[in-house]
Amino acid sequence: MNPSKRRTVIAGNWKMNFTPAEATAFINAIKPMVAGKDNCDIIFCAPYVTIAAAQAAAEGSNIKIGAENVHFAEKGAYTGEVSAQMLTACGVEYVIIGHSERRQYFGETDETVNLRTKAALAAGMKVILCLGEVKEQRLSGITDEVVAMQTKLDLAGISAEDLKNVIIAYEPVWAIGTGMVATPQSAQDAAQAFREHLRATFNEHVAQAVRVLYGGSVSSKNAVELITEPDVDGFLIGGAALDVDELTRVCTLTLATTSSHK
Numbered sequence: 707m708n709p710s711k712r713r714t715v716i717a718g719n720w721k722m723n724f725t726p727a728e729a730t731a732f733i734n735a736i737k738p739m740v741a742g743k744d745n746c747d748i749i750f751c752a753p754y755v756t757i758a759a760a761q762a763a764a765e766g767s768n769i770k771i772g773a774e775n776v777h778f779a780e781k782g783a784y785t786g787e788v789s790a791q792m793l794t795a796c797g798v799e800y801v802i803i804g805h806s807e808r809r810q811y812f813g814e815t816d817e818t819v820n821l822r823t824k825a826a827l828a829a830g831m832k833v834i835l836c837l838g839e840v841k842e843q844r845l846s847g848i849t850d851e852v853v854a855m856q857t858k859l860d861l862a863g864i865s866a867e868d869l870k871n872v873i874i875a876y877e878p879v880w881a882i883g884t885g886m887v888a889t890p891q892s893a894q895d896a897a898q899a900f901r902e903h904l905r906a907t908f909n910e911h912v913a914q915a916v917r918v919l920y921g922g923s924v925s926s927k928n929a930v931e932l933i934t935e936p937d938v939d940g941f942l943i944g945g946a947a948l949d950v951d952e953l954t955r956v957c958t959l960t961l962a963t964t965s966s967h968k
């Protein structure tokens with residue numbers, strides 16, 4: 707079991723869902739369930755236009771509201787983009803960077819993921835960095851190489867000190883929104899491989915301290931077996947984070963398991 711007592715993270719990625727009114731209703735409904743769960747970080751990453759409403763609803767609770775992306779420039783001619791300075795000015799602490807949907811549909815590369823990560827960290831934000839292999843890479847047996855290369859490129863030039871503010875989310879692309887969840891063993895293998903990379907690049911302390919999440923079709927049916935793995939510190943959840951009842955089940959099961967095992 708996890709000896710380092712890393713805080714569990716349950717993060718929801720709302721993607722392009724929820725109007726401000728829907729986000730308010732969701733947060734109000736989930737608030738009683740998360741009340742008092744102070745031994746974990748509960749974060750919902752929201753579309754930019756929904757952040758303020760979600761923050762207002764979450765006020766006074768242990769829920770944190772994050773963004774789903776951030777640009778690497780401070781300001782300038784980047785139509786449609788939002789900077790880390792703008793987010794922090796709005797009280798946003800967390801941001802997802804490098805989600806596979808950004809990589810697949812919006813031309814995000816390891817280079818831009820790295821630039822965005824550095825900019826967010828420099829602005830004092832906490833980054834949820836997403837990476838993971840696509841189906842063809844898994845079928846070709848090169849998952850380890852792909853994930854090692856993404857880790858190396860995405861974290862290039864980031865200091866051990868800054869890594870305290872990075873959470874890694876391993877999201878095998880073929881498992882996202884498909885109902886095909888990674889086996890607990892392959893989630894564990896990937897999480898362990900990240901730690902080995904961090905150990906080799908930084909040091910043992912960093913390798914043990916960084917939280918590694920699993921994402922991809924997480925539900926109440928698979929949360930317990932995934933979180934039982936020693937190197938899996940929590941989840942980045944898509945579909946189930948839009949459904950109050952299902953998310954309540956995932957949180958309850960996950961936190962009951964971490965408090966008894968980890």
Ligand code: 13P
Binds near residue numbers: 719942
């Ligand atoms: P699903 O949980 O819907 O598979 O989405 C996972 C995800 O993309 C979280 O970022």
